[in-house]
Amino acid sequence: MFYSINLELDKFEVVIIGGGEVAYRKCKNFIDFNKKVKVIAPKFIKEFQGLRDKVELIEDIYKEEYIKDSFIVVAATNNKDVNKAIGEYCNLNNKLVNVVDSIELSNYTVPSYIKRGDLLISVSTSGKSPSLSRKIKEDLESQYDDSYEEYINLLGEVRRKIIAQVDDATIRRNLIKNLINLNLKELREEKNKYSK
Numbered sequence: 001m002f003y004s005i006n007l008e009l010d011k012f013e014v015v016i017i018g019g020g021e022v023a024y025r026k027c028k029n030f031i032d033f034n035k036k037v038k039v040i041a042p043k044f045i046k047e048f049q050g051l052r053d054k055v056e057l058i059e060d061i062y063k064e065e066y067i068k069d070s071f072i073v074v075a076a077t078n079n080k081d082v083n084k085a086i087g088e089y090c091n092l093n094n095k096l097v098n099v100v101d102s103i104e105l106s107n108y109t110v111p112s113y114i115k116r117g118d119l120l121i122s123v124s125t126s127g128k129s130p131s132l133s134r135k136i137k138e139d140l141e142s143q144y145d146d147s148y149e150e151y152i153n154l155l156g157e158v159r160r161k162i163i164a165q166v167d168d169a170t171i172r173r174n175l176i177k178n179l180i181n182l183n184l185k186e187l188r189e190e191k192n193k194y195s196k
């Protein structure tokens with residue numbers, strides 16, 4: 001089973017090999033998290049042109065030199081042998097690699113996710129059923145709607161204010177724990193209370 005972590009992508013170079021539908025989806029995911037990526041392929045689907053300054057497109061077939069200095073790699077070509085070579089090289093060289101047609105060669109996978117500002121809900125089936133991951137995501141999307149972006153920001157702000165202003169540890173913890181029982185309107189009022 002795959003273990004879940006949240007990575008600070010800023011510090012790492014990300015390279016995607018392949019320029020088709022799957023490479024494009026993986027690419028958009030990184031962009032969603034403000035990460036610029038390098039993409040290598042002899043041919044790109046037209047959607048890549050819409051990503052403009054957010055990606056560096058290199059028109060070429062895969063060569064080891066393209067990934068030797070990167071830490072996170074996605075092997076997303078439609079050529080099983082090429083994907084396998086990339087997967088094996090990365091596993092041998094301590095790189096994180098997602099091989100889109102081989103869970104065995106992947107040392108990480110990409111979950112289905114919902115992002116509402118800083119709230120992130122990820123779903124994984126350890127490769128058993130990406131379709132189920134997608135369905136669960138869609139089921140949760142309406143429950144965790146766009147209003148959660150402001151809600152999560154307010155929770156963060158009020159929590160920081162409580163930590164700064166309340167000395168008693170028990171009272172502090174209870175106040176923080178109870179914040180999630182407030183609705184958006186009540187939380188806005190709570191923020192004003194601590195801003196005085």
Ligand SMILES: C[C@@]1(CC(=O)O)C2=NC(=C\c3[nH]c(c(CCC(=O)O)c3CC(=O)O)Cc3[nH]c(c(CC(=O)O)c3CCC(=O)O)/C=C3\N/C(=C\2)[C@@H](CCC(=O)O)[C@]3(C)CC(=O)O)/[C@H]1CCC(=O)O
Pocket residue numbers: 025026029098099100101102103106108109110111112113123124125126127128129130131132133134137
């Ligand atoms: C969640 C999501 C994230 C993303 O990619 O962004 C994702 N796949 C998505 C969709 C999807 N992928 C496929 C279908 C067709 C139906 C089906 O096969 O079910 C659909 C459904 C659709 O498109 O609706 C085909 C497929 N996928 C993989 C293989 C190879 C294999 O199984 O070996 C094949 C067969 C290829 C073939 O037939 O040859 C492998 C992987 N796909 C994963 C992630 C990882 C496991 C995630 C988990 O643990 O659940 C893993 C292991 C590696 C990885 O890619 O990270 C994204 C949903 C995005 C969303 O949220 O909307």
Ligand SMILES: NC(=O)c1ccc[n+]([C@@H]2O[C@H](COP(=O)([O-])OP(=O)(O)OC[C@H]3O[C@@H](n4cnc5c(N)ncnc54)[C@H](O)[C@@H]3O)[C@@H](O)[C@H]2O)c1
Pocket residue numbers: 017018019020021022023040041042043044045060061062076077078079082099100101130
């Ligand atoms: N993990 C997933 O979520 C998922 C979902 C569907 C399919 N798949 C798998 O992903 C593979 C790719 O799917 P797709 O729809 O993106 O295919 P696609 O045919 O749309 O794109 C393949 C891309 O790979 C590039 N390519 C081929 N040989 C290359 C090489 N030597 N170096 C660099 N780039 C090269 C092509 O130019 C093209 O841009 C499929 O074969 C399938 O097995 C995975």
